Each structure stands twice: as C-alpha cells, then as structure tokens.
Amino acid sequence: MIEFAQIRTIAAKEFRDRIRNRWVIAVAAIFTLFALAITYFGAAQQGEVGFRNIEFTIASLVSLVIYLIPLIALILGYDAIVGERERGSLDLLLSMPITRLELLLGKFAGLSLALASSTLAGFGLVGLLLARQTDSTALYHYAGFMLSAILLGMVFLSLAVMVSVIAKDRARASGAAIAVWFLFVLVYDLGLLGVLVLSGGTFGEALFPVLLLLNPADIFRLLNIFNMQDLKNFYGLATVFPASLSNPWLLGSMMVGWIIAPLAVAQWRFK
C-alpha cells in the first residue's frame, strides 16, 4: 500500500529546497525573458518588431521550449537519487518507514511542482501581457501550450529520475542526462529525416507518424501545432501526419505514458 503522507513529505522538502535556493524564481525569470524576447523580437528578421499573432508566437515559443525545458528538467532531476547516494544520506532515508516507490514518487512530485511553478510563472506573466491584445481562443491555445510545456518538463524529469537511479555516480548521471537530451531533442529527428531523405521518401510512410509518437519532444510539437490550422499548413506536417493520430487526447495520453514508463523502470532498478 502506498502512503501518500510519505510522498507528500518528500515532495514538500524537494519543493521547499528549490524555492529556498531560488531555483524556481531563477528559472521563471529565464522563461519570462525568453518568452518576451520571442514575442516582441521574433519577427525581427522580417523587419518587424513587436507582437504579431498568437499562433506564430506560440510556434516560436514551442521551438524554444522544446530545447530549453528538457534541458532544465534533466539538470533539475539527474542527481535526485544518485546525489543522495553519493552524499551518504540515502541509507538514512531508506531506513525510515518509506518504500522506494514512495521516495521516487515524492522526489518526482516535488521537482515537478518546482518546474511547473517556474513554467506557469514565467510563461504566465507573458500570457497576461498577451491577454490584452488577443482573444479568448488564442488564450485557450496559450494555456494549452503552458500545460503541454509542463507535461514535457515532467517527461524529462521522469527520464532524469530514471537516470539518477541507474547511474553509479553523479558524474555518470550528468553524462547520461546530456545524452538523453541529445537523443530526444536533436538526434532523433535528424535520424528520421535522414532515413526519409535517403530512402527518397519511400521508407515507412505508415511508420513515420508512429515513430514521431515515440519521441516526447515531437509529441509536444504535434500537440501545439495541430490545434492551429494555419501552422499545420505552414509546417507541411499535415501531409505526413494522419488526422487519426493527431487527436490531442491521444497525444496527451502518450505524454502521460512517457511520464509513467521511465518512473516504472526507475522503480524496477532501484535496489
């Protein structure tokens, strides 16, 4: 039986740590700065400065967030367990009336709360500024963007916690975390693209959309652009991605699956 009080105790400590060492406020400030810069200077190349249109703003933010949030989540979580082990505090923690699963979930929940707070505060501030210049549908999309950004952060936190359980020491854990970032954020898409180009577009026309769903960063992108008809055409994705797979509930469930799976592996490997 899981005792939620134990999870809450661990989560509260992790969250308080991040508030106290100003992690939450620092990351929120980074998000605000980037979001403002993108909103107002995103079209500078086209010779325009200032807010244009919410859909293009979100698309630009998505391109930013897809690099930034996984990186921040991995940095936040990579030493969750291995750090305690290396410092020597894990033995004492595990001698308490707590299961390893509760410890993992508590760490994950506390860190998720910290990252979600930064995301909400950082992008929410910009959302408030946008609210004066746009309509409610656009704000609905913006809220969807923030929610999916939080989910994306939780996926990579879950991966980070898994790394922190499996890695032998902090140095290896940080290396593995960087590798995870490269794999999902850079290498995966390039690999898919390479295969498509090399095969002259014949390879796996049916397989390609499914392969996209195997990368949480791609799911995040799909979640955000498939709400918006303009962008769909703009990206040309509509031609390769079937409508049956672009249901936001399906995409959202895939994200949740990506949160649960690494935690399950972490629990299995945590001895």
Add this chain to the structure above:
Amino acid sequence: MPNNVIEIRHVSRHFGPVHAVNGVSLDIFEGETVGLIGHNGAGKSTLFKMMLGLIPPSAGSIRIHGTPVHGSAFRELRRAIGYLPENLAFYDNLTGLETLQFFASLKGCDRDSCPALLKKVGLGHASHRRVDGYSKGMRQRLGFAQALLGSPRILFLDEPTNGLDPEGIREFYQMLNELNQTGVTVVITSHILSEIQERVQRLAVMKSGKLHALGTVQELREGVNLPLTIRLRLQCTPQALKEALNGTVIESMDTQDDTTVIRCQRAHKMELLRRINTLGENVHDIVVREPSLEDVFLGYAKP
C-alpha cells in the same frame, strides 16, 4: 527467559562472489545492549543493513518481534526502530530543527517533540542554524536525536561516538544508559573497544562474514585463552623469586630493576599467586591485569 527481540537465522549475503555475511545466527534479547565488533569488511555493516531491512539476505531470515523485517509490516517495525548510520549525512540547506522535523514526518511521530529532543542531545542553542555550519560532533548529536524520534524500542547505532569529544562521549553513554533502564534494546558498533567493553552486556565478534565469537566480555576473555599479566614489585633477588616459583607453569618472565612482569595462563593464576605469597613482605606491590578487549579481539581476529 528474556524476550527474544531480534532473531537472526542462518543469514548470508553475497555480493557477486563476495560472501559479505556467511551463515550468521544470533539472538538479541529485550533490554540488552549488544556490541558488534570486527575489522573493516568483517560484515558488520551488511548485517546491520539486513537487520534494518535495507538489503535482503541472500539466504536465511531476520525477524524482529517475530515479524520478518522485509514483510508487509515493515512500516510498523521501522517506526519502532531508531538507526544512526556510520557515515551520517544531512541536508546542508536545512536547519537542525527542520532536519529533525523532516524525519519526524517520515516516521509519523509528533513534530512538536523535536525542539525538546534537540535540547536533550545538547543542540537546543543551534536548532535554528543550518546544518552546513555544524561541526562533526554536532552532526553526530543531530543523528542521535533523529534515532530517538518516536521513542523507539530498538536502537541500531553504527559507530555512534564518531567525532564526539570526551564530554560528548560521556553524555552519549549516559543517555544510552537511561534508555537502557527503560528496556530499550541496543545494538552498537564501535572500533574503540575499550569504550564499549564497559557498556555492553554481550559482544558479537565478526570475522570474514562469520560470527566468530559471542558472549560477555569475560566469557570472551576466557574463551580466547590469552595469558594474564602479573606485575610485581619485589625487594628480593630474581633468584629468590625463581626458587619460589619453581615448578609452576609460566609463559614468560622479565625483570627490570625491582619490577618483574610474569605472563601465565588463567588456569595457573591462583597457584602462581600462592607461591608469590610465600615471599611474604618482600612483595611490595602486585597487579594482575586481564587481557584487554583489544587483546581479546586481536586473539579472535587472528587467522
């Protein structure tokens, strides 16, 4: 017959090809203080961790109050156990009080009892200071306070006086003594043998993963058969002493000025003392020294 609190039955633990603990059986009774001693790598810490249910044994079973330490009742058991690990590490960004409250929440005991507990271990003045400013001794005191959370009936203390000054060590054993009076069972390890020999009822000596010897300090002394040392201050000549001792079994005799040191087996002690007595007033002083626990320990630890 006292109550059996901890029941260790044929417990082994392998890490790959290494037999860290090998077929150990041991009973620990309610209210007793047992010292667990052995060289580094003898298997003490592994046995400790298995008793706490931190790692499962490869074979055998460990029960506390008749309940397996790994079973579903582990939460209830853990709440009744206090543990002070050897290498103590806390969270540097928390204060002493916050640290204790964090562990109190996990143990499910009253957070309001924390300030009093800190005071009890002599940290009342530092309860609102961050732990990264604590000295080694203060951390150890905080660790002890943590082990005492929820008034446990069993205490596992791994090198508890590490880093404490003599005053701290004295206070620590005084607190331990008070706890012992209330029937708390204590399992303790220390590398300073002279320190624990006065304070434990029984000693368990571990060597290469096996329980090498078990008993009271006196039983261990007798079992290992180390020679006693008799130190004499005499007025007579060495020749006269040799004549008096003629026919007794001794292991060695060294004379320097008026002091003679004789080593003999325990079995021959009384005969030897009777012979020395025949020298009458020529004997100015006589000191019989039992082998120290270090000697006993080294005797057992010899390959």
